[in-house]
């Protein structure tokens with residue numbers, strides 16, 4: 001009897017569908033969000049794509065055609081996502097995931113269009129986060145799109161923080177914008193004079209109001225604030241000249257000048273009168289911190305969308321590359337596979353795809369974290385108010401105590417019954433999630449946009465010369481350039497790294513990180529193909545390195561882990577981002593595997609899809625671990641001074657006669673002696689004896705374990721590449737080139 005042919009393992013059949021994404025990014029139970037995705041997509045792949053294809057990006061001027069996009073946003077529900085139902089919106093409760101999904105859909109086609117939509121939210125965000133109830137009610141309603149039968153145009157907003165050089169940029173404390181009291185009649189609202197110049201302000205071409213950061217120029221106003229300016233306020237509301245941008249041309253950007261008189265009630269969050277002085281309730285830093293904390297996640301999502309959007313056009317290009325040539329007959333490898341017959345072309349695409357998956361997973365996880373955090377934050381504020389705990393140090397001390405309690409509970413064995421409190425106690429839940437969000441937001445912004453830009457270049461390169469032409473399907477070259485803006489605005493990489501260098505050292509975050517390492521080990525036991533084991537080792541290495549650097553000094557005795565040593569703290573922050581993205585990609589793949597089986601729309605192709613996604617996880621975790629190993633090794637060893645041929649250096653070397661006598665007891669030992677000092681004092685011809693690694697044995701053990709953990713990762717890459725060469729894709733892209 002002939003042996004049965006072994007069953008071929010299932011592989012990926014089509015590109016991931018909406019049903020797949022809904023499970024991975026946890027919106028399978030959110031019908032409202034699924035509908036929102038469809039609306040945003042119809043705008044992105046309809047009017048936005050048509051405008052880009054028609055050359056709308058060739059000018060940085062704000063044109064009527066670009067303005068029409070705003071109406072498309074209004075009509076599709078995109079504008080109203082930010083508002084509560086009572087204010088003209090349709091999604092109740094937190095909206096971070098909703099906004100992330102809109103950004104993802106729009107940026108899939110054009111980053112500028114996504115920015116134009118998000119900048120309106122950014123303008124409203126200070127009011128949403130810290131505004132008085134009156135301010136919130138007024139501006140949300142004005143900015144909401146008109147209801148059917150309502151005859152009004154919605155107000156558009158701009159957020160103005162950045163100022164002309166030499167003032168506000170990365171350093172947001174260098175405010176030149178000023179506010180002073182212009183008129184203050186007893187028993188009347190003070191009238192303020194605001195002077196502010198902006199640089200690179202999005203939406204300024206059409207904004208009806210602006211939320212601007214200003215500092216006091218009057219001894220009767222204490223500190224800085226964010227203030228709302230309206231285009232009809234008395235004075236100058238000059239939109240300035242448009243910025244000659246090379247990116248995001250579908251949004252409006254310019255350098256405005258404001259010199260306006262406004263009532264003091266426009267101070268975001270209001271003010272108190274203390275000893276006859278105006279004291280804003282929130283200074284500008286407090287407001288922008290609350291704002292950027294959320295909005296930066298959406299920016300990171302935009303770059304993730306670009307990477308994933310590149311997959312289909314690249315596959316189509318690679319497959320069709322030689323079709324039509326005399327030597328490429330239908331049925332031949334050249335005809336059927338084109339460039340996909342070449343391993344490198346496929347491997348590079350695997351890398352782009354894996355990075356896109358990891359960055360989308362990280363970004364959506366961050367958005368969901370903020371959705372969970374928002375109500376908890378409110379509940380915490382309420383509980384604190386009930387206990388009479390106000391802002392300031394008392395609050396900080398109280399929350400520190402809660403954090404320490406959470407840390408203690410996390411240190412208990414997983415089955416300890418006290419650990420239930422971590423889920424049931426809102427204060428404990430808040431501090432835990434807050435410490436995670438403090439890391440996830442800057443990590444998303446930093447890694448998705450920074451590494452994403454590098455990988456967009458890779459995607460462009462896969463299209464050859466076509467990639468850098470206007471004709472390239474999927475607008476890949478635009479997306480590459482646009483990604484660099486995403487890495488820059490709302491704070492470039494240095495800002496995110498600076499923030500991370502503080503938040504990653506939070507003991508409560510680190511306690512949770514320890515739990516995550518165990519979780520990865522447990523996953524590795526069940527699903528070794530995800531690369532979870534490699535990742536767990538890399539996570540352990542990262543933690544070891546952080547702890548070491550927090551204690552260690554450099555060769556001159558200087559402390560290593562401190563804010564001025566950006567050469568230490570920044571790379572360590574980068575390394576963590578790789579781990580977080582890879583971890584979340586693995587978690588999303590498990591979610592897909594577990595929940596996908598109960599989805600009839602997915603059941604058939606699920607095994608192949610999951611095995612492909614698992615291979616992508618493995619590829620990504622291998623890459624992430626390699627990055628972590630490289631960065632950590634450099635930091636652990638790089639601050640030691642290399643030994644020289646001096647007294648201290650000689651101490652670690654063998655003397656020739658000593659080695660000769662030992663050879664009698666241990667034959668062959670001589671061949672191990674690298675740095676041998678001759679009897680005449682001579683030494684090998686090199687700058688100094690080889691460096692030893694005192695105290696870093698554990699690191700080296702981890703490093704060698706990590707190297708062996710990479711076992712199988714290239715096989716995973718081969719499988720993923722093979723799957724890509726067989727996947728079915730539509731005949732043409734669903735938006736114009």
Ligand SMILES: Cc1cc2nc3c(=O)[nH]c(=O)nc-3n(C[C@H](O)[C@H](O)[C@H](O)COP(=O)(O)OP(=O)(O)OC[C@H]3O[C@@H](n4cnc5c(N)ncnc54)[C@H](O)[C@@H]3O)c2cc1C
Nearest residue numbers: 159160161162169170200201202253488489490491492494
């Ligand atoms: C198209 C576009 C739209 C924009 N929209 C808006 C908007 O709507 N509202 C708004 O307020 N702003 C907006 N911006 C401004 C944007 O947020 C700033 O450009 C950005 O924050 C960087 O500031 P900067 O350009 O002054 O860079 P700089 O502050 O000059 O920084 C340049 C580089 O120096 C390095 N650097 C600076 N400081 C440090 C430090 N302390 N540590 C380490 N490295 C450092 C960093 O590598 C940084 O990338 C926009 C910008 C563009 C281009």
